[in-house]
Amino acid sequence: MKKISLLLLFVSGILALQSCKKDDETGGGDNNGGTPSGNATVMFEVQSVDENEEGLDLGKVYVTPTGDSVTFDYIRYWISNIEFVKEDGSSWKEEKSYRLMEKTQSKNREEFSVTVPAGKYKSLRFGIGVDQARNSSIDSVAGELDVTAGMSWTWNTGYIFMKNEGTFYNSDSMAYTDWKYHLGTDANYKTVTLDFPMTQEFTDGSKFMAHVVYMALNIFSKPNDMDLKANPVLMVGPADQTAKAADNYAEAFELHHFKKQ
Amino acid sequence: MRLTGVFLLLILAGACSHRPDNPLFVFPAGPYDSVPQPDYNPATEKGVALGKKLFFDPILSADGKVSCATCHLPSLAFTDGQALTRRGVSGEPLLRHAPALFNLAWYDGFFWDGGSKNLESQVFGPLIHPDEMGVDLKQLMEKLNRHPEYPTLFAEVWGTDTINSQRLARTMAQYERTLLSFSSPYDKWKAGEYELPEQALRGYDVYRSHCSGCHPEPWFTDFGYHNNAIDTAFTNTTHELTYFGRYRITNDSVDIGRYKTPSLRNLGFTAPYMHDGRFADMDAVFKHYFRDHTANTGADSLLKQGSYAMTGEAEREALYVFLMQLNDTAFTRNP
Numbered sequence: 001m002k003k004i005s006l007l008l009l010f011v012s013g014i015l016a017l018q019s020c021k022k023d024d025e026t027g028g029g030d031n032n033g034g035t036p037s038g039n040a041t042v043m044f045e046v047q048s049v050d051e052n053e054e055g056l057d058l059g060k061v062y063v064t065p066t067g068d069s070v071t072f073d074y075i076r077y078w079i080s081n082i083e084f085v086k087e088d089g090s091s092w093k094e095e096k097s098y099r100l101m102e103k104t105q106s107k108n109r110e111e112f113s114v115t116v117p118a119g120k121y122k123s124l125r126f127g128i129g130v131d132q133a134r135n136s137s138i139d140s141v142a143g144e145l146d147v148t149a150g151m152s153w154t155w156n157t158g159y160i161f162m163k164n165e166g167t168f169y170n171s172d173s174m175a176y177t178d179w180k181y182h183l184g185t186d187a188n189y190k191t192v193t194l195d196f197p198m199t200q201e202f203t204d205g206s207k208f209m210a211h212v213v214y215m216a217l218n219i220f221s222k223p224n225d226m227d228l229k230a231n232p233v234l235m236v237g238p239a240d241q242t243a244k245a246a247d248n249y250a251e252a253f254e255l256h257h258f259k260k261q
Numbered sequence: 262m263r264l265t266g267v268f269l270l271l272i273l274a275g276a277c278s279h280r281p282d283n284p285l286f287v288f289p290a291g292p293y294d295s296v297p298q299p300d301y302n303p304a305t306e307k308g309v310a311l312g313k314k315l316f317f318d319p320i321l322s323a324d325g326k327v328s329c330a331t332c333h334l335p336s337l338a339f340t341d342g343q344a345l346t347r348r349g350v351s352g353e354p355l356l357r358h359a360p361a362l363f364n365l366a367w368y369d370g371f372f373w374d375g376g377s378k379n380l381e382s383q384v385f386g387p388l389i390h391p392d393e394m395g396v397d398l399k400q401l402m403e404k405l406n407r408h409p410e411y412p413t414l415f416a417e418v419w420g421t422d423t424i425n426s427q428r429l430a431r432t433m434a435q436y437e438r439t440l441l442s443f444s445s446p447y448d449k450w451k452a453g454e455y456e457l458p459e460q461a462l463r464g465y466d467v468y469r470s471h472c473s474g475c476h477p478e479p480w481f482t483d484f485g486y487h488n489n490a491i492d493t494a495f496t497n498t499t500h501e502l503t504y505f506g507r508y509r510i511t512n513d514s515v516d517i518g519r520y521k522t523p524s525l526r527n528l529g530f531t532a533p534y535m536h537d538g539r540f541a542d543m544d545a546v547f548k549h550y551f552r553d554h555t556a557n558t559g560a561d562s563l564l565k566q567g568s569y570a571m572t573g574e575a576e577r578e579a580l581y582v583f584l585m586q587l588n589d590t591a592f593t594r595n596p
Contacts (some may be wrong), residue, residue: 139381141427147385148398148426154386155501156510157378160410239512 036118038204042084043261046212048075048103048112053256056216058105065221068228069169072178074104075216076151077162077249081191082142083125084116087199091125092117098130098143100151101214118202123195124258126212128249129161132186153184156236160184162249164219169226179232181219183242183249190250196258207261218252219245271430296366296438302381304435308418312436315429320404321388323352323395329387332359336593338527339363339440344538350395354504358538361531363442363592364524368484372539373520373536375486376510380434398426405429442526442592443479450586451479457586464583467576471550472525474563479527479586488518490560491549506536517562518559529588543584547577 048056051065061069080098083091094114123222134140138152138159151160161184167176194212202208220226224244231241298304315321319328331348333339339362345354371377375384387393388401405411412422415579419428449455457465468476475483486507495505495517502509507516520536534540540549554560565593 137379137382138385139427139430141425146426147430148402150398152385154377154382154389155372156376157382236509237512 008047036203038118039115040118040202040204040206040208042116042208043113043156043204044111044210044212046079046101046112046214047256048110048216049213051215051217053213053215054081056103058103058148062217064217065201068220068224069176070166070217070220070228071168071176072103072166072216074102075162075164075214076100076104077164078127078145078151078159078224080127080130080145081125082114084119084121084202085193087120087122092119092121096142096145097126097203098134098145100144100149117203117205118200119124120199121196122199123193124255125191125193126251127189127191127251129189130159131189135159135184135186135189153182153236158184158186158236160256161188161190162219162246164216168232170229170232172229177232179228180235181245182235183245185236185239185242187239188242188246190246192250192253194253194255198261199257208258209257209261211256211258213254213256214249215252219248222248222251224248238256296441298366298435298438299379299381302431302434304438305418307414308432308435309439310436311414311418312434313439313559314414315433316436320408321394321396321401322350323397326350327394329394332387332393333362336530337361338442338530338589338593340531342532344533344541347388347395350389351392353392355392356500357536358533361523361527362437363527363589364442364480365440366438367480368521370484370521374507374510375521376507380437381427381430384430384433402426402429440592442589444591445526445589446586447583448479448589458582460579461586463576464579464581466585467580468525471580475522475561476525482522485522486516486519487522487561487563488559489520489550490554490557490564491516491539493557500569519561521529522524526587526591527589529585530593547580551577577596 004117015201050056050062056072056075058072060072060075063069070222078098079101081093082097083093096117099112099201100109129135130145134145135158138147138157140146151163152158153160154173160182163182165178168179169175169185170177177259200208215222220228224247226241226245226248231238234242234245236242270372294306294493316329316333319326319331321328327348327350332341332343332346334341335429341348341359342394344358345356346359347354349355365371365380367374371380371383372386377383385398388396402424405415411424415424415428416422416430418432418581446455446457450457475485475487475489477483488506497504506516507519507521508514510516523531525535528534528543532542534543540546550564554564
C-alpha cells in the first residue's frame with residue numbers, strides 16, 4: 001500500500017481556509033461567484049489492516065488485545081451512503097451509494113471512486129451496512145446492493161452488514177475452532193465520520209485519494225471485549241453481543257490520509 | 262369468482278396506490294374487497310402471468326427439477342400433504358411444514374415465525390435454501406437472462422429485458438398476492454347465497470366460543486403469533502433457534518414457542534397440521550386443543566381461559582362440519 005504523509009497541503013486548500021471560514025455557503029450563497037461548478041473525483045482505498053496498520057493477511061495468526069489467537073478467512077461489508085460534509089455542516093450525499101468491500105481468498109475489492117460536486121469539504125461520512133429504509137426488504141437493487149451478493153438473511157429479512165469468519169485458538173478443545181460474525185439489523189447500522197486534516201477545496205476536474213484503513217482486529221476488543229469462546233458465532237443475534245461487535249467495527253475505521261493527486 | 266382466467270378489479274385501499282386500469286382479481290364485496298400491495302410493486306396482468314409461470318417453472322432450482330409448486334400444490338391449497346417434505350433438491354427433510362398459500366397480501370410476516378417481512382423478500386428464502394431449491398442466485402440470473410423466452414417476458418412487465426433479483430422477486434410476489442381464497446360455502450353463507458347445514462351452524466357457535474380468539478373472521482387468523490402449547494420444553498438450540506419459534510426473530514423470551522396463526526380456511530386440503538406437521542388430521546388437532554392447558558406455563562393466555570374440556574363428541578363433530586365449510590374448492594381447482 002501507499003505510504004503517504006497524513007497531511008495534505010495544497011494551495012487551494014490553504015486558499016480555502018483563508019477565504020472562507022464558515023457560513024459562506026449557507027443562507028442562499030449569493031455572495032459572489034455563486035456555487036462552484038463541476039466535479040471532483042475521490043479515489044477510495046479502503047484497506048483491512050492489522051494492529052500495526054499493515055495489510056491484513058488472511059489465514060495468518062494474530063493476537064488480539066484480549067489475548068485470543070485468531071485468523072481471518074474473509075471480510076466482507078457494505079460501505080453505504082457516502083457523504084462529503086461541507087464547512088457549514090451541510091453535505092453532499094451520493095445516491096444509491098452501496099458498495100461491497102471484500103477481502104477474500106479470491107477477491108480483494110477495496111478500491112472505488114466517487115464523483116463529488118465541486119465545493120469546500122471538511123470531512124467524509126459513510127455508513128457500515130444498509131440503512132433502515134432499504135434494510136426492510138432484501139429485493140433492493142441499488143448501487144452494488146443486491147441479494148445475489150450473498151450478504152443478506154432470507155429467514156430474517158435484512159442485509160448482513162459485516163460478515164467475517166475465521167478461526168481462534170480454543171483453550172477448551174486446545175485447537176483452532178471457527179468463529180463467525182455475521183452482523184446486521186437496523187440497530188447496528190453505524191455511521192462513520194472521518195475529518196480531513198484541513199478543509200479541502202474540490203475544484204472541477206481535481207482528483208483526491210482517500211486512504212481509509214479498517215483495523216480488522218478491533219472487532220474483538222475496541223471498545224468492547226468480545227468473548228470468542230463463549231460466543232463464537234454471532235448471526236443476527238444475540239442482540240447484546242452483536243451490538244458490542246458493531247460498536248467495535250464502527251470505531252475501527254480511520255482516515256490514514258486524504259491527498260490531492 | 263376467483264381467478265377464473267380473467268382478472269377482476271382490484272380496488273385498492275388508500276395507502277396502496279394502483280393504476281386504475283389494471284388487472285384485478287375477482288372477489289366478493291365485503292370486509293376484504295381490496296388487496297393490499299406495496300406501492301413500489303403494483304400488480305399488472307402481465308406481471309401476475311409471468312409470476313405464475315415462474316412459480317411453476319423448475320428452472321428456478323439448482324437441479325432444474327423443483328419448482329415452487331413442487332411443495333405448494335394448488336390442489337392442496339398450496340401445501341404438499343407432507344409433514345416435513347423431502348421434495349427439495351437435496352431430498353433432506355425440511356425443519357418446518359410447507360405452509361398453505363392464500364390471502365398472503367394481508368400478512369406482514371412470512372414463514373412460521375414471521376421472520377420474512379414481505380413477499381418480495383420471502384421469495385429468496387426457498388430459492389437459496391439447500392434443502393429446498395438450492396439455487397445460486399447469481400447463476401440463476403445468468404440462466405434466466407440467457408433463456409430464450411424469459412428476457413422478452415420480463416421486458417413486457419418491466420420495460421427492460423435485463424432480469425435481476427429485484428424484478429424476479431417482485432414478479433413472483435405479484436402472482437402470490439393473487440392467491441385469494443374467499444369462495445368457500447362459509448363465504449357464500451355470509452353473502453346470503455347459501456344456507457349452512459344445521460350441524461355446521463352449531464359448529465359455528467363452537468368455533469366462536471373456542472377458536473375465534475386466534476382465528477377471527479373473515480381471515481380465520483389474527484395474523485399474530487401464539488404459543489399453542491404443543492411443546493413444553495425448548496432445549497434444541499440448533500439451526501439458528503428454529504425450534505424456538507418467533508423468539509429467534511425477536512430475541513424476546515415471550516416469543517419462545519410462538520408461531521404464526523394459520524388460517525382455518527381450507528383445512529380440508531392442508532393436513533397435516535401445525536408448523537411441523539405433527540398432527541396428521543383434525544382429530545389429533547382437536548385432541549390437543551380440547552384439554553386443559555393450564556399446566557403449560559408457556560401456553561398462550563387465550564388457551565387458558567375457561568375450561569377447555571369440551572362437553573362432548575357432538576360439539577367436536579359440529580365444529581368439524583363447520584370448519585369444512587371453509588374449504589374453497591373454487592380456489593384449489595383454479596387458483
